[in-house]
Amino acid sequence: MHKLKKLVLGAVAALGLAFPAIAAERAIIVLDGSGSMWAQIDGKARITIARETLDSVLSSLPDDLELGLMTYGHREKGNCGDIEMLVEPAPGTGAAIAAAANEINPKGMTPLSDAVRLAAEDLRYTEEKATVILITDGLETCEVDPCALATELEGQGVDFTTHVLGFGLSDEEGRQVACLAENTGGKYLSAQNGADLVDALTTTVAQVVKAEPKPEPAPAPAPVADHNYRPSASLAEGGPNIGDGGSDDLIWEWHQVNADGSKGEWIGTDYYARFKGTLPPGDYIMTAKYGYATAEQPVTITKNEVASPHFVLNAGRLLLHPRASEGDEVDRDASTEVNANGAYVTTAYGEVALYVPAGEIAVTVKLGSAMVERTYTLKAGETIDEDVILGAGIAKVNADYVEGMKVEDGDLAVEIFEAKKAIDGSRKSVGYAYGPDSSFDLPAGDYVAVAKMDAATAETPFTVEAGKAVDVSVFLGAGVLALTIPEAKAVEIFEAKRDIQGNRKSVAYGYETEMQKVLPAGDYVVVAEHHDGSGEFEAPVTVKAGERNEYTIEAATAGKSKSK
Structure with missing residues (x-):
């Protein structure tokens, strides 16, 4: 028997559930089809576990239970309207729901609130008793408040209930979606693996189909509190x-x-x-x-x-909106470190919305090398709500071998320095990256971009303006030297020109019979150590900018080297 089949039978038996053959209200399962459902639990994708769970739990249901399936985020990325009813509520849909779930290809957003609303409307929740079972592995990503929605549906519905199955959610994440269930009288159940999901879905489906006993007249009991603690x-x-x-x-x-x-x-x-x-x-x-x-x-x-x-709680609310410049959208890459009364609280990214202790609140907001520090006095019950303008722009830096010939190699190193030099002639480094198309968030000001590829180094000054992007190109004036030296044990490349002491400057070395280096245009000498240890041999080479310069050097035709 399939492992998941065993799990669901065991779950039903443990819970003492038996689906009664009586009429039950209509219900819709809303299954998360967002891209995060490809994440794995114990080596298996969450969407696969969900499919197997639906197939097992729904394989045996009352004939008169009207059950449907809705999903979201399964057709395209970035579309909060990507919500689709795959199986309309009807009796005997267990097999159809399992088949439809097998065709879901997770890829998009998580509009779980709008999906619950649409499911409720399809069930005519303002006219009839209705239940929605939401299976989600993520939080709302489409700027709808699930708690407010649940309160609205509860207030307008005849007898509306949402059960939420948090699949792979942390405790903190679970608390953010549990209100969808709690505000409608439903259950929030956490599932961290396949067995948990079987138990959770079995429990909620059983809630839908369980019989309700007919009310019998009884004398009104004396009022007794159903609780003894209400803080x-x-x-x-x-x-x-x-x-x-x-x-x-x-x-x-x-x-x-x-x-x-x-x-x-x-x-x-x-x-x-x-x-x-x-x-x-x-x-x-x-x-x-x-x-x-x-x-x-x-x-x-x-x-x-x-x-x-x-x-x-003696606390207030901190709402900060970091923006690169006035009028920009909130920058999601901006980090905000929050300290309350001298103690570290947290670091948030993008929009900041926190409840923190009242008192002196110190924040440090950073975007790349742009930074703003502020201190607030927060009174209990009050809210601080303001924009933080970082005055930053973006520098997009690339390097060219020669003008028009871009370096595409990931070994390209780019470092950004402040243009102003210290008294000792050094400049302050403010950013470092590898590869082409490097992007830097920088405060408005003057800078120098230094690009390095093997032995080729060049720099270009540039200016950043707040709220603007600037493209920076660094011209290396270099080419590629490709060497094939079959008899070499070690290879070193020197500049051809000697200094006043007669020495040549080493620019690169290696231990392969084939090597490739980016060098500034010019003349060089390649010195190779013979693999049998019999001595060194050398040959002159020339590198032309913007070209691939290929040389094959053999000991028999090369000159003997006595000194470098």
């Missing part, structure tokens, strides 16, 4: 509670209390801002975390009472 938190004293505006990424943790009153062993965690739960009576140390802000306090849980402690 709240705010950024500032007297401020609104976190979660009242729809945000749900607040983390609650509770720990045992040590004999000395300090925080002891971790007991549990919840990720819902409006969390309420039941804890065994006793003493705890409770912690609230929101972004990079934290508050904790001791809490005592007693029987038949609801503890409602409030946590003041």
Whole structure:
């Protein structure tokens, strides 16, 4: 029996699930078809695991269950509208869904929020009971807030539910999509491998088809609280509670209390801002975390009472928008290091949206060698929201053997220096790269580009203006010297001209019978050591710029070398 078949049968048996032969509401599975689904888990692509899971779990379903399949990101890259219904909801679609999943070729974006919305609309969620099961290995990439969408669908739906299966997501990533389920009364289930995904899909499909018992008249029970712990938190004293505006990424943790009153062993965690739960009576140390802000306090849980402690995080929000120049889009390559009250917090890239402790906030924003440092005073409950203009431009640097003959070799080395020299004549290096088409983000100013290819080196001055790109070409005035020396053990290349002491300058060496070097145009002498150790022999060569200069040198016809 196929391994995944065994897994799903075991999962069904363990969960005690039996699909009843009664009418069930319509549902749509939304399967992630974005490019990241090619990532592997235990040597197997995520899309392959998902296909096998669908084939196994959906192989036996009630005849009257109407199930459909939708996917996204499977037809083209960069298109947030790439969403398609592959199988319309209908009875007996298990085999059709498995076949359609086998044809998905992941490649694009992750518009998971719009896909859930379209699935809900197809199910007529404002008129009938409806369920969407989302299987995703990534976060929303199309600028739609999944939490706000879930709240909207829950408010407009008759009885709408979304279950989210986070496939290969970290805990932090899971918290960012869990609200799609939690805000609609559904389940968020984490799956880190094929067995987890089988369990998760089996559980959610069973939720769709399970029978609902007919209500029986019963006397109204005496009101009893279904929880004994319901905390709240705010950024500032007297401020609104976190979660009242729809945000749900607040983390609650509770720990045992040590004999000395300090925080002891971790007991549990919840990720819902409006969390309420039941804890065994006793003493705890409770912690609230929101972004990079934290508050904790001791809490005592007693029987038949609801503890409602409030946590003041003493924090605010930092919104920064790094731009190369005024009017530019936010640069995703810009890095922002954030320190709060002298302690390192994090380094973010591109747009910065963080909750951080109130106080002195120091940030260092970098783009290439462009840098801006700022210090803010952030008050609890307040938001700092501003652009950071780095005043940078882009230099695109290439080298030519001669004008019009570009160097395409990856061994090309390019270094950028500030044009201004120090008192000792040196210049400050601000960037280094290899290969053609090297790009540098630089503050506005004057620079020198130095290109080096083997023994050929040249430099070109240039100027960068903020918000503009400049193309820089460095002309090496060089050619390629290609040598074939069958009897050589070692080879060294010298400039032909001797200095006043009679010495020649060495420019390259090697230990092969064939070698190739880029050299400035000019005359050279090749000195080879005979492979049998009988001595050295030499031959003159000439390198012409922009040409391949090929020479074959044999000991019998070359001159004997006595000195270099």
